[in-house]
C-alpha cells in the first residue's frame with residue numbers, strides 16, 4: 691500500500707514538474723478553452739472549410755477535438771510543446787477514433803501553414819505575438835485567425851463576440867488574406 695502511494699506521488703510530481711517547466715518556458719499554462727468558448731469559436735468558422743484547421747498550442751487537445759468532431763472531412767492539427775498534455779491529446783484522439791485529427795509535439799512557430807485555412811489560438815499576448823510573427827514571415831494559405839481572449843496587436847478584427855460569462859470574455863476573428 692505504501693509503495694503504491696509512493697508511486698502515485700512520484701507520478702504526480704513528475705507530471706506537475708513537467709507541466710510547470712513547459713509553462714515557465716512558454717509563459718502559457720495548458721489551460722483549456724472551456725465553457726461557451728469552444729462553441730463560440732466553432733460558430734466563427736466557415737460552413738465547410740476548404741483547408742486544414744490548426745490549433746496553435748493545443749494543450750490537452752480538447753479544443754481541437756471539438757473542431758475535428760464538427761468537421762469530420764477537414765484535417766485538424768494541434769501543435770503542443772508540453773509533453774503530458776500532448777500525450778493525453780494523442781491518446782484522446784486515438785480513443786475517439788478521430789482519423790482527421792493529428793497532434794504534433796512541436797513548437798507552433800515551426801508549423802507548416804501550407805493548405806491551412808483556419809488558425810485557432812488561446813495564448814497570452816507573447817504567444818499571440820509569436821503567431822503574428824510566424825504569419826508575417828510566411829502566412830501559407832491561412833485565411834482566418836480565431837482567438838479566444840487575446841487580440842492580435844495592431845490588427846482590426848473582422849468580428850468580436852462577447853461570451854455571456856463572468857468576465858465577458860472576447861473571441862476575435864481576423865481575416866488574414
Ligand SMILES: C[S@@+](CC[C@H](N)C(=O)[O-])C[C@H]1O[C@@H](n2cnc3c(N)ncnc32)[C@H](O)[C@@H]1O
Nearest residue numbers: 716720721722723747749753770771797798812
Ligand atoms: C492556454 S493553452 C490552450 C489550449 C487549447 N488551444 C485550448 O484552447 O483549449 C495554450 C497552450 O499553448 C502551448 N504553447 C505555448 N507556446 C507554444 C509554442 N511556441 N508551441 C507549441 N505550443 C505552445 C502551451 O504549452 C499551452 O498548452
